[in-house]
Amino acid sequence: MSQEMNEAGKNKKGQELLHTPGGVRDIYGIECARKLAVEKKVHDVIRAYGFRDIETPAFEYFDVFSKERGTVQSKEMFKFFDRGNNTLVLRPDVTPAIARCVAKYCREEQMQIRFCYTGNTFVNTRPYKGKLQEVTQVGAELYNDDTSDADAEMIAIMIECLKTSGLKEFQLEIGHAELFRGLAEEACLDSCQEKKLRDLIASKNFFGVEEFLCETSVPAAIKEIFAKLPELLGDLSECISFVKARTKNARVLGALDRLTKVRDILDIYGVSDYITVDFSMLSKYSYYTGIIFRAYTYGNGEALAAGGRYDGLVGQFGKDAPAIGLAIVINQLMLALERQKLFADAALGGTVLLYPQSVRKQALQLAEKYRKEGLAVQMLRKSSRKDLAVYKEYAKRMDASRLLYLNENGKLEEYMVEALPGGGV
Numbered sequence: 001m002s003q004e005m006n007e008a009g010k011n012k013k014g015q016e017l018l019h020t021p022g023g024v025r026d027i028y029g030i031e032c033a034r035k036l037a038v039e040k041k042v043h044d045v046i047r048a049y050g051f052r053d054i055e056t057p058a059f060e061y062f063d064v065f066s067k068e069r070g071t072v073q074s075k076e077m078f079k080f081f082d083r084g085n086n087t088l089v090l091r092p093d094v095t096p097a098i099a100r101c102v103a104k105y106c107r108e109e110q111m112q113i114r115f116c117y118t119g120n121t122f123v124n125t126r127p128y129k130g131k132l133q134e135v136t137q138v139g140a141e142l143y144n145d146d147t148s149d150a151d152a153e154m155i156a157i158m159i160e161c162l163k164t165s166g167l168k169e170f171q172l173e174i175g176h177a178e179l180f181r182g183l184a185e186e187a188c189l190d191s192c193q194e195k196k197l198r199d200l201i202a203s204k205n206f207f208g209v210e211e212f213l214c215e216t217s218v219p220a221a222i223k224e225i226f227a228k229l230p231e232l233l234g235d236l237s238e239c240i241s242f243v244k245a246r247t248k249n250a251r252v253l254g255a256l257d258r259l260t261k262v263r264d265i266l267d268i269y270g271v272s273d274y275i276t277v278d279f280s281m282l283s284k285y286s287y288y289t290g291i292i293f294r295a296y297t298y299g300n301g302e303a304l305a306a307g308g309r310y311d312g313l314v315g316q317f318g319k320d321a322p323a324i325g326l327a328i329v330i331n332q333l334m335l336a337l338e339r340q341k342l343f344a345d346a347a348l349g350g351t352v353l354l355y356p357q358s359v360r361k362q363a364l365q366l367a368e369k370y371r372k373e374g375l376a377v378q379m380l381r382k383s384s385r386k387d388l389a390v391y392k393e394y395a396k397r398m399d400a401s402r403l404l405y406l407n408e409n410g411k412l413e414e415y416m417v418e419a420l421p422g423g424g425v
Helices: 002-012 029-048 095-105 148-165 177-186 191-202 206-214 220-231 236-244 250-269 330-339 357-372 388-397
Strands: 059-061 079-081 087-090 113-122 134-143 171-176 275-278 291-297 300-309 323-329 351-355 377-381 402-406 412-416
Touching (some): 095 323, 148 250, 148 291, 171 250, 177 220, 191 220, 236 250, 250 291, 300 330, 351 388, 388 402
Parallel strands (some): 171 275, 351 402
Antiparallel strands (some): 134 323, 171 291
């Protein structure tokens, strides 16, 4: 009995270390290959528009992402300390980090600056929400250009990225950060009231919005706009006419004018069919100052991509520079492509080159030749104690395309591998 218990104990040793923490997951095999392929497709689109790569650290000083910067709340950051007792955080958002770099390395540049990136972000959400706490983003940031042309270009890039990834049906919702701020200003709301109203609108609780407005002294015309927000989407001209008839707030009118200009430029890009205007759109990042946009598709509640204009953020690091950015959330995009069955059946591919010890030199030369031709070759020395069938099954599990066997006589035998359903490892 004790021997059986010892064996059981050996089998269980280390089992507690096999699980990942909540909110993160392993990605491997065909899924990992597909993810890397999607990242490359999206990145190539962005690079084609003249953006140049930048890498920022996975962790930085807490103040780079503090509440004053307009990024996520402190409780949503993964925090730790260095040996000097400085508070560090895993980056919850890439944009402030690149803004810091622009202020540091491009301080004197007054013309356009274009950066793009691929990186992971880390947000400490509550486990019960079921959201990933580590996600991969491919994004772009455009600095020193405050024009409507820059706004439209970034939106057009996002649409091209999603199309190039293989996604066929999606919609880009466009709003403006100043719409809400201008309406709240005209409504004479204090900071607490403004936050409560923002939270109600952000959660799409428009019954709560109506109830809240009834308890305030907001002018009737502004109440009417707020109450109508869930319906102010789709046809931009009709939405603008409704709002203009009820407010003359300069911030609101400026936002409406900007939306009109961007819409007209997007018509030239030929992407209007993908665009929906949403006057109720708000962002969780308070650093946005102008156009904001998010992409959605059916069967996926979370945004696939998001972006917007943030003209004041770089100034917090010491350089005045208007800016606009976008980020494609690769994990959400992968989920959408999978649910909509847009991934073609594929194998990891590659070749397993099997050889006995007696022809090792010839096998090495053969593998080098294939690799120079651009093929992926995995070398595997054959054991005399294992039949060829064992290696065929192994090649199938590894999702290889073929097995090459260089036998004892130096003769090459080729076996095509029948893929396992859904890929191998």
